[in-house]
Amino acid sequence: MFSKNLIEFFYLISAALLIIGLRFLTNSQRARWGNLLISSAMGIAVVSSLLGTDITNLGWIFSAIIIGSVMGILSSRKVRLTSAPQLLAFYNGLGGAAVTITSYIAFIQLPILENNNLFSLRSIFIFFSIFLGIVSFSGSITSIIKLRNLLPESGISFPLQKLLNFFTLIATFAITGFILAKNEPDHYLLYLMMLLSTVYGIFFFMPIGGFDSPIAISFLNSYSGFSLVFSGAIYSNQIMLVSGLVIGLSSIVLAILFAKSTKRSIFKILLGGSNYNLPSPYYHLGMVAREITISDAAILLKYSKKVLIIPGYGMGISQTHYSCKELEDLLIENNVEVKYLVHPYAGRMPGHMNILLSEANVSYKNILQVDDVNKIIHNLDLVFCIGANDIINPYIDRDKKNPLYGIPKINLEKAKQIIIIKRSLQPGFSGLENQIFFEPNTKLILGNLKSILLKLIIEVREI
């Protein structure tokens, strides 16, 4: 149908659109256009790959594409925005599985293609591609299980884990070398190598605590990015090579940027996971948490001049962002100045809270950063925390062994009055007790966030 040159030309256009699209995505005005450009770039690449004269089995290909598209459309619509991290990890796992399968097929076909010379660069690419694909797949599954709270979110680790992890990695590469040296496609050894890669992927992502899951997701992205590079090398496909490199590296940069903005050591997270010894040294026995009735809280809110709302992950799981906005509108009607503080570690991925607040139409201008808030916090009449725990811990910088050490600190100890609504006094996902609950100027309302907020709105209206 089309000559190879024309297809290559389409690939070039597609690569250009992809890069422009990514650039647009960094600008909030053009971000949606950026995504559209990226999608159409990928569409062009897929269509032009189908135009080649030597492509057969079109029935299989088209039916698979249709099934995949329908499933993709359904899954992207059905899932709530609050469970975005799980969905992203799920898609990433699918990509990883696809890479693994295609590289496995390439392995089966290898002897035919390479005139029985297994020790070629192509076969090395295949092994790297299989390894990265599997790590990305098993890591995604591990992350999903952790995000769904089926495993302790603070991360699991056991003695000698680092050593075992290292050993698994070495063994994986040793087996790969052995298969190559034997110069015959030994399937049983390949299965062993795939099993070890799976174990490595699980061990790599299991100890990463819920707090560092944004970094984990970025790393999953870069793993699949590099697997795409190697797959591109196997099929000498430039667009796969280029886009794989760009996304693989930009994901690493994203992880580093994020780790830097929160002052956490990326190497510590990667080498040993991010969990620390947990017996909390700050928990003072005999301190009492003071509860407040909803009507008293409503009075405090209504007659404050300046209120700061700090949303946490709890607001996400309880889907209370709309009620929160309703409360804000109500307070503004009563001449209360309302601002929000989004802590970079609130939620389970970067920007998680921003998305929720935007969904509820909270103005971007009213969302403050930690540094801005720390400058004005002593002037605020009331700090109102919804479903937040670890991010409002003001004693995170006392001890370097603290699992929260290094994340931006809100100077809540300087706040005049704090009201916290929460499900219970259980520690957050860091596993740490939060002393802010026991401070004299902190008042708590415990229970179901949704019903508390609804009652609060009614009370504020009626006073």
Added chain:
Amino acid sequence: MELFTYLFQNREVLYIILFCSFLGIEIISHVPLVLLSPMNSAINSIHGLIVLGAIYVVGKAKEDDVSILILGFIAIIFSTMNLVGGSLFTDRMLKVFKKKESLEE
């Protein structure tokens, strides 16, 4: 030695790798915090391009090679889901921002 011959024969690839590395770093280095999630999601959807490899595999397979056809079929389904679902979900996230901006203007 094969490695060096390969590298010498594929100098262009090395240049591509060099430039793409800088490009990847440069593109991402000025992302505002709010856009980190959509960015992550868009990057995620681009992995769906592995569908090109899967299409190549199925397209080149012999018609009676059922095991490869089935494996490739699954790979195309998975990667298309990654690609289409990822793009649409990114758009859903970004739509949320768009709505807010038009209200402010």
